[in-house]
Amino acid sequence: MRCPFCGNQDTQVKDSRPTEDNTSIRRRRFCPQCAARFTTFERVQLRDLVVLKSEGKREPFDRDKILRSMQIALRKRPISEEQLERMVNSIVRRLESSGDNEVHANQIGEVVMESLAELDPVAYVRYASVYKDFREAADFNEFLEEIGRDPSELPLPGKKKSTKKK
Numbered sequence: 001m002r003c004p005f006c007g008n009q010d011t012q013v014k015d016s017r018p019t020e021d022n023t024s025i026r027r028r029r030f031c032p033q034c035a036a037r038f039t040t041f042e043r044v045q046l047r048d049l050v051v052l053k054s055e056g057k058r059e060p061f062d063r064d065k066i067l068r069s070m071q072i073a074l075r076k077r078p079i080s081e082e083q084l085e086r087m088v089n090s091i092v093r094r095l096e097s098s099g100d101n102e103v104h105a106n107q108i109g110e111v112v113m114e115s116l117a118e119l120d121p122v123a124y125v126r127y128a129s130v131y132k133d134f135r136e137a138a139d140f141n142e143f144l145e146e147i148g149r150d151p152s153e154l155p156l157p158g159k160k161k162s163t164k165k166k
Contacts, residue, residue: 003031004038020082023089049095050102061103063092066112073127077120087115117147 001011008031015028024043030036049061067088074084091111095103109131116124128134128143 001029001040003029003034003036005036006031006034008033019085021086021089023086043089047096047101051108052102052104054105058102061095063088066091066108069127069130070112070116070123073116073123073130074120077123079120079123083119087119091115 002009003011010033011029011031013027014030014037017026018024019026019041024041027040027042029038029040031038043063050058051061052058067084070084070088091108094111095108113124113127113131116127125140125143129140132139132143134140134143
């Protein structure tokens with residue numbers, strides 16, 4: 001493994017242990033050249049996936065893109081890193097076990113949206129706003145109506161919760 005600090009090709013593994021969900025191995029490494037320490041993760045990869053973009057371009061599947069987009073959607077939400085890792089692992093396993101080596105980008109987006117809908121409704125709407133390219137506030141209202149939430153019932157800053165019974 002190459003050292004990310006000095007580029008030395010010869011690093012040493014100091015500690016290996018499985019992650020909590022047993023889907024990867026966490027390795028602590030040491031570089032004898034610059035004395036830096038760093039962590040790597042080793043995961044099982046069932047197949048090499050290729051993503052088919054909407055404009056016809058193909059690119060290698062990148063798990064970290066899913067992780068980053070979900071981290072943005074979940075920013076300041078009460079979801080732990082471990083929950084997020086488990087969810088991303090679940091999404092990747094689902095895509096890898098679909099049987100196809102090629103996956104459409106919109107299929108990945110839909111799977112991520114389904115997962116976020118189960119995990120956190122606010123993150124789900126945040127992700128949808130980027131994925132579905134919302135342009136104005138009306139787009140949010142339309143989307144909330146589609147998923148069965150009345151926009152007037154959403155908790156807004158400075159707005160007191162409704163106490164009326166239906």
